[in-house]
Amino acid sequence: MMPQTASAPPPPGAIDGIFRALSDPTRRDVVERLSLKPASVSELAASYKMAMPSLLEHLKVLEGCGLVHSEKKGRVRTYQLAADRLKVAEDWLGAQRRLWERRLDQMDAYLLKLKKEGLK
């Protein structure tokens, strides 16, 4: 059982859905819970005060963008996290932050140069 190293190729536009899914506090909370251990629909539903069909809708959104998987055995459906999708979002954010940091460094260097030249 390989601890998934490579991310699945992010289908174009998939990142929209991932960020969208994570913008809702209930869905983020579900992701947090599932990052600890898998859970059934009713176990999850017990934690929130909304009606089950509402929670179910959230679960569908999470599964739709690939953040979680589910499997039904008998009458119980169990959900679990699919970590590689979290990584898609994290990678995007990291890339932007790195670009930004590089830019700050360049600006620092530029200001330093200006300062030196100013001293002549």
Next chain:
Amino acid sequence: MMPQTASAPPPPGAIDGIFRALSDPTRRDVVERLSLKPASVSELAASYKMAMPSLLEHLKVLEGCGLVHSEKKGRVRTYQLAADRLKVAEDWLGAQRRLWERRLDQMDAYLLKLKKEGLK
């Protein structure tokens, strides 16, 4: 000019807005552009085929959740990235992924133990 080291404390519920903001491709594109260099409203608007008020609305969303700042000088408003907010989202994602990975490791260890015991 300090290259912001510490993130601003994420106001409760702010993370909703950050993920929400990043779920739109136009807004993500604006963030990418601004991570390279600041730009005015019309410079930004020139890149997208939507009407200016529509783009402006996107910019307000980005500024509303703190992902960008803007300043008006004369009749030109210039936008720039505020990197610490990207970090808020990135940190959350990283934390979830780390929890998940820890769980996978535990599961590996457990399976390994089962396997060994099976060999007795």
Next chain:
DNA sequence: AGAATACTTAGGTCAATACCTAAGTATTTA
């Protein structure tokens, strides 16, 4: 001053979201 520029505000449409209640269907359990 008058025209051009760079946003800004107002207001309107249409689709998607987040909920809900009520009524299924499929699987155990008694």
Next chain:
DNA sequence: TAAATACTTAGGTATTGACCTAAGTATTCT
């Protein structure tokens, strides 16, 4: 097999989101 369990589907409401066009306001250029 009847009742309980664990979802599922249907259908309805109210809000929010992403666009648009048209009509401002504030600055700068001529």
